[in-house]
Amino acid sequence: MGPGALVGAVMAVFAVLVWSGSAPAQTKPVSTAPVHIQAGEALYNAHCASCHGIGGVGSKGPELLNVGAAAADFFLATGRMPLASPNLEPVSHKPYFNPSQIADIVAYINALDVEHGTPGPGILDVTPACANATGNCPTLSEGNQLFLLNCAQCHDASGAGGMLSHGYVVPSLRQATRTQIAEAIRVGPRPMPNFGPGQFTNQQVSAIADYVYYLAHTPDPGGLGIANFGPVPEGFVGVIFGLGLLLLVSRLIGNRG
Amino acid sequence: MAETKFPRVFTGAHGPEDGAGETTPWPDDVPPDQDDTWYPLRDDPWRARRMEYVIAAFWAITALCGLGLIVVYCTGGEAQYEGWLLLGAFATLGTGLLLWARYLLPGHDIAASRGHHVSDPEERAAIVESLSRGTDSLMSRRGFLVKKVLVPVGGIFGVAAIFPLASLGNRPGRALYHTKWYSGARLVTEDGQALHVDDIMVDGILTVFPEGYINDSASAAVVLNVGGALVQARHGQADFEVVSGANGIVAFSKICTHAGCAVSLFNVFSMQLICPCHQSTFNILQDCEPVFGPASRPLPQLPLLVRPDGYLIAATDFVEPVGPGFWNRSGD
Amino acid sequence: MSTVAERSAARKRAQLEQKALDWADDRLGSSKWLRSAMDKIFPDHWSFMVGEIAMYCFVILLATGIYLALFYNASSTVVVYHGPYKPLDGQSMTEAFASVINISFSVRAGLVMRQAHHWAAVIFMAAITFHMGRIFFTGAFRRPREINWIIGITLLLVAMLEGFSGYSLPDDLLSGSGLRVVFSIVQSIPFVGPWLAFNLWGGAFPGSGVFFERLFLIHEFLFPALLAGLLGGHLAILWHQKHTDFAGPGKTEHNIVGSRLWPQYAIKSQALLMFVAAVIFGLGGLVQINPIWVFGPFEAARSSAGTQPDWYVGWLDGALRLWPHWEFRSFGHEIANPFFPGILLPGLVFTVIYAWPWIDKRLYADYEEHNLLDRPRDKPLRTALGVAALVFFIDLTLASATDVIGNGLQISFERLIEILQYGSFIGPIVGGLVAYRACILLQGGNVHPIQRPVGGTIVRDERGAYHTLGASHGENGHEGEGHDVDGHTGNGHTGNGHGDETTLERGPAGG
Structure with a gap:
């Protein structure tokens, strides 16, 4: 946010970072080595081209000429792609490809994007703000605030997920990696909206991703988290388990006549 | 311990048949001939003593849990250890009490008359007499003091007592009709950044406030980039949307017109905003008309303009009251 | 069986007891009453103990509540939090929220107390509801116990409001959303709504600085005092009228069969208190409830998926979700949507519940006094209506979880709400008919153990x-x-x- 010129500059720098493939500070490097790109192309042609078209021009699936390395990495690393059938909704699965294969395909998609114009967002390098929860941790707090205002309405304040209209299930974030969270924010895997660099700086995205990871990987201070879905499972446990147990005790104490 | 089930013992008949206990319950409940000093282990001192040791063992665990709680507390406290120890302490204390009551204390079933829970007819007659001693004199001269003086006086005094209630809060006045949006107010995010027309990408969404009123409850709005899709505006609101290049920027009140929660689930596929409280669903492209759920009015749209330097500003306040309905909402 | 030493000790003890009781009797004349109290007979069918469970939950709520009140700060003043919970470090929040975060993270044993308090409330309401169902289905509300039914329903109502006010005190995102909805419901009342809401909250939502002080006063004084008073009356009337019992051999309308209060019944009851405490404190330490640090402080612009009230308010939240998008507007005025499910529906429901003893009298043309309970199967119509009401209540409660259920079962909330809308009509009818039929079949079966x-x-x-x-x-x-x-x-x-x-x-x- 800020004057247009600044935003333009940020975007330009951002694009250059992706372009160059070298990533100081905030974006992870995407290989530009021909050997990786060629390996990625082979995998792409075998597994992706039937829907996305040879060279990413799109056919049954959307074109991939300006989606960016983050989108490619997100959809492949969360197992959303490849789809068994183009009619299916991409939902999180065990990844089909191994990490080095994914890196190759991402390199290929990135090369396609660079070739065809403005590439989409690159892969953010999210470093944990606080390795352990001692000491001051300002980015964790920033991530918490941004998450509660911009993400919690769909993903739940606990990151457990929820429901959108038309039956779209909002996925849980509790198994996601920091990188995947950052990628999703930038890419906006529909029906999720996207949050571009004009809305969140890389540092803010990194803070959100770090907070969500912290939330999901810190033991619940109160004991069992019971699905982290709020009052519904709490009521269930209280009424069925709590009162149920006490009714059994009553039967033990009282007459059963 | 072998299962020692109580025989249900009725050591004396005390129904209406015997005619005795009905009228002379003693000492309220229990007839004098019913003796219940028996308990399951009374005639087996060896097992009774063994049971005492079992109970003592349970209560020893209670004490250990108590010591554990002290240790946990003094070492900084930890909810799960405290939970286990409290569970252990109370459960063993309870188990000991239960075994004690069940095997070592008398208390098997006996029967007794219910007696009467109502007063005798003479007493009922007497109380009317006592009461009318008062009412007769209170209502002398056809109740002059009561009916003609005390009732109206009490009424006036009672009305006077209602007035302090008005101190509880200010009257609504025009508060429900307006928000803090004003003509020329920049759209700023929660962290104070003013929003530029190019800041939001297509399918992007952001929560904004009028500059100077961050986190004002009634003024929260969502600003969205709907891309090339023009929002089908209500009559007279066609110019509320800002179009800049391929971007169509619209802003709507974030306060649900049903029950006031923050409407901000954004389904990009169907271009809908959904409220997480009661699932009211609004179609953005049709002026945020409600298409599902209990809301019956569209989300008010904020008229937007672009300043020459590119910042998004509000043209005016919302043109209608935001949020849930109320009695004289349309009586602006 | 007893040794000489034991006998002499017993004699000594008796002398001591005599002395102490004489001292009390000299001043209070207490012996007569005390003796009848200790000899008082209580039937101890297990289902009669559920009311006791509720009472012991209340005891634990008072104990834990007093502890929490020592640390809670009912203030809307904004402070910056600095403490052990890092994601909130440096954030602005009300003192109310900050104090509950401190109870959870900085007060030793505070988290266990807080969670036990919340679990106790959840189980309190569950026990009250079960107890009420037992009273209803066995006809224990019939003459002469109508007053205790009225008091009991008032206890349910006040306990529900008490629970909701407590849930709202931390000023977290979840409870703030709940207060926002309640403000909207109050605001929707015709004519006086906005004025009433502004008076209760001390201004426009989220209210002026006095709001949490008011809410706290209500939660920690007004409602608990009401509950304690009503509970005292409830027990006094029970004591006077004596407990009902199931029919059985040797039992008549005129006698009471059970064990004396002292000693066995009293000790058994104390055992039950301990087990209630064990379950509540066990849950309090081992199962997380209402993690307000996850929800964060309330801001009107924020909301979270899975915004639900505690289970006992769920039926009202469900009613708000199921109620169609109707508002009535004419002559420049409108009756806003939340009024119908939020005010009218609970008003009607509680009116019917309050009036039930008299409805039941007319239904069965039975104005007699009863001390023996009905078996539910013997009053098929009442049982069927009760089951229908229960199904309706469950349907609405499920409706308050549409997003959570939808997420779990991969069903769209649109479909789920539609199903539950039909279910709120069809479910009670089907449930009632099945219950009626089951009663008739069971009557023929003649298999109940109490025979x-x-x-x-x-x-x-x-x-x-x-x-x-x-x-x-x-x-x-x-x-x-x-x-x-x-x-x-x-x-x-x-x-x-x-x-x-x-x-x-x-x-x-x-x-």
């Missing part, structure tokens, strides 16, 4: 007398109290709720 003497078999001896041979007699060495069952046994159950008046008399030793 047989418990714990023994009946044999007829050569003289024609009936003997109960308890299977347990020989095992526990209890030989002295076998019992003849003189006359007929309990096979004459007539299905009208009145027990057969079997007479049981003390038999000869050795049974």
Whole structure:
């Protein structure tokens, strides 16, 4: 946010970072080595081209000429792609490809994007703000605030997920990696909206991703988290388990006549 | 311990048949001939003593849990250890009490008359007499003091007592009709950044406030980039949307017109905003008309303009009251 | 059995007891009442203990609540939090929220107390509801117990409001959303709504600085005092009228069968208190409830998926979700949507519940006094209506979880709400019909255990007398109290709720 010129500059720098493939500070490097790109192309042609078209021009699936390395990495690393059938909704699965294969395909998609114009967002390098929860941790707090205002309405304040209209299930974030969270924010895997660099700086995205990871990987201070879905499972446990147990005790104490 | 089930013992008949206990319950409940000093282990001192040791063992665990709680507390406290120890302490204390009551204390079933829970007819007659001693004199001269003086006086005094209630809060006045949006107010995010027309990408969404009123409850709005899709505006609101290049920027009140929660689930596929409280669903492209759920009015749209330097500003306040309905909402 | 030393100790103890009780009696004349109290008979069917569970939950709520009140700060003043919970470090929040975060993370044993308090509230409401169902289905509300029904329903209502006010005190995102909805419901009341809401909150939502002070006053003084007073009345009336009992051998409308309060029943009851505490504190330490640090401080612009109230308010939240998008506007005025499910529906529901004893009288043209309980099957119409109401209540409660259920079952909330909308009509009808049919079938089956003497078999001896041979007699060495069952046994159950008046008399030793 800020004057247009600044935003333009940020975007330009951002694009250059992706372009160059070298990533100081905030974006992870995407290989530009021909050997990786060629390996990625082979995998792409075998597994992706039937829907996305040879060279990413799109056919049954959307074109991939300006989606960016983050989108490619997100959809492949969360197992959303490849789809068994183009009619299916991409939902999180065990990844089909191994990490080095994914890196190759991402390199290929990135090369396609660079070739065809403005590439989409690159892969953010999210470093944990606080390795352990001692000491001051300002980015964790920033991530918490941004998450509660911009993400919690769909993903739940606990990151457990929820429901959108038309039956779209909002996925849980509790198994996601920091990188995947950052990628999703930038890419906006529909029906999720996207949050571009004009809305969140890389540092803010990194803070959100770090907070969500912290939330999901810190033991619940109160004991069992019971699905982290709020009052519904709490009521269930209280009424069925709590009162149920006490009714059994009553039967033990009282007459059963 | 072998299962020692109580025989249900009725050591004396005390129904209406015997005619005795009905009228002379003693000492309220229990007839004098019913003796219940028996308990399951009374005639087996060896097992009774063994049971005492079992109970003592349970209560020893209670004490250990108590010591554990002290240790946990003094070492900084930890909810799960405290939970286990409290569970252990109370459960063993309870188990000991239960075994004690069940095997070592008398208390098997006996029967007794219910007696009467109502007063005798003479007493009922007497109380009317006592009461009318008062009412007769209170209502002398056809109740002059009561009916003609005390009732109206009490009424006036009672009305006077209602007035302090008005101190509880200010009257609504025009508060429900307006928000803090004003003509020329920049759209700023929660962290104070003013929003530029190019800041939001297509399918992007952001929560904004009028500059100077961050986190004002009634003024929260969502600003969205709907891309090339023009929002089908209500009559007279066609110019509320800002179009800049391929971007169509619209802003709507974030306060649900049903029950006031923050409407901000954004389904990009169907271009809908959904409220997480009661699932009211609004179609953005049709002026945020409600298409599902209990809301019956569209989300008010904020008229937007672009300043020459590119910042998004509000043209005016919302043109209608935001949020849930109320009695004289349309009586602006 | 007892040694000389024991006998002498017992004598000494008796003297001491006499002295102490004499001292009290000299001043209060307490012996007469105390004796009748200790000898008071309570039937101890297990289902009669659920009200006790509720009462003990209340005891634990008071104890934990007092502890929490020592640390809670009912203030809307904005402070910056600095403490051990890092994601909130440096954030602005109300003192109310900050104090509950401190209870959870900085006050030793605070988190256990807080969670136990919340679990106790959840189980309190569950026990009250179960207790109310037991009273309803067994007809225990009939004359002379109508007043206690009224008090009991008022207890339910106040406990519900007490629970909601407590849930709202931390000023977190979840409870703030709940308060926002309640403000909207109050605001929707015709004519006075906005004025009433502004007066309760001290201004426009989220209210002025006095709001949490008011809410706290209500939660920690007004409602608990009301609950304690009503509970006292509830128990006093129960004490005076004596407990109801199921029909059974030896039980009549005019007698009461059970064990004396002192000592066994009292100690058993204390055991129950301990088990209630064990479950509540066990949950309090081991199962997380209402993690307000996850929800964060409330801001009107924020919201979270899974915004639900605690389970006992769920039916009202569900009603808000299921109610169609109707608002009524004419002559420049409108009755806003939340009024109907938020005010009218609970108003009607509670009116019917309050009036039920009198509705029931008319339904069965039964104005008599009853001390023996109905078996639910013997009053199929009442049972069917009760089951219908229960299904309706469950349907609405499920509706308050549409997003969570939808997420779990991968069903769209649109479909789920539609199903539950139809379900709120069809479910009670189907449930009622099934219950009615089940009652009729069970009546024919004649299988209820209370028709047989418990714990023994009946044999007829050569003289024609009936003997109960308890299977347990020989095992526990209890030989002295076998019992003849003189006359007929309990096979004459007539299905009208009145027990057969079997007479049981003390038999000869050795049974």
